[in-house]
Amino acid sequence: MSRTIIKTDDAPAAIGTYSQAVKCGNTVYLSGQIPLDPKxxxxxxxxxxxxxxxxxxxxxxxATAAGGGLGDFAKLNVFLTDLGHFAKVNEIMATYFAEPYPARAAIGVASLPRGARVEADAVMVID
Known part of the structure; x- marks a missing residue:
């Protein structure tokens, strides 16, 4: 199966040895995003x-650069340095996603790159 590397200037450039996303067939694996301004x-x-x-x-x-959108997410992982922010993630997530929602995990972590308090990655399936 072929792999296509997804890259866009509308999202932060990779700050390590990874791609913003990799498309394999109709599945797209999106790397974790922290709250960096892409510009x-x-x-x-x-x-x-x-x-x-x-x-x-x-x-x-x-997701847009890969030819899809948030509505195509099958799985979303959210990493928080303080699980006390979980309700706020739910509230804000509801403004970006509509039912049926993707499967999701919310994971408490000790720290994230650059001192971020939240990071998320996803798996997207596009037709």
């Missing part, structure tokens, strides 16, 4: 809400 590569972190919105904006940009 400045600085953290958007005035509030946790700002961080969550930026993460979903970044995921949406990569």
């Amino acid at each position: 400045t590569m600085t953290l958007v972190n005035a509030t946790i809400e700002d961080e969550i919105h930026q993460v979903f904006k970044n995921l949406r940009a990569v």
Whole structure:
């Protein structure tokens, strides 16, 4: 099966040895996105809400570059340094996604790159 590397300037450039996404057949594996502004590569972190919105904006940009959208997500993983923000993730997620929602995991972690409080990755299936 062929692999296609997905890259867009509308999402932060990879800050390590990975691609923004990899498409294999009709499945797209999106790398984790932290709340970096794609133009400045600085953290958007005035509030946790700002961080969550930026993460979903970044995921949406990569999904669009791959030929899909947030509605095509089959699986979403959300990583939080404070699970006390879980309700806020649900609230904001509802503004980006509609039913049927993707399968999801929310995982508490000790730390994330660049001091971010939230990161998310996803698996998307496009027809």
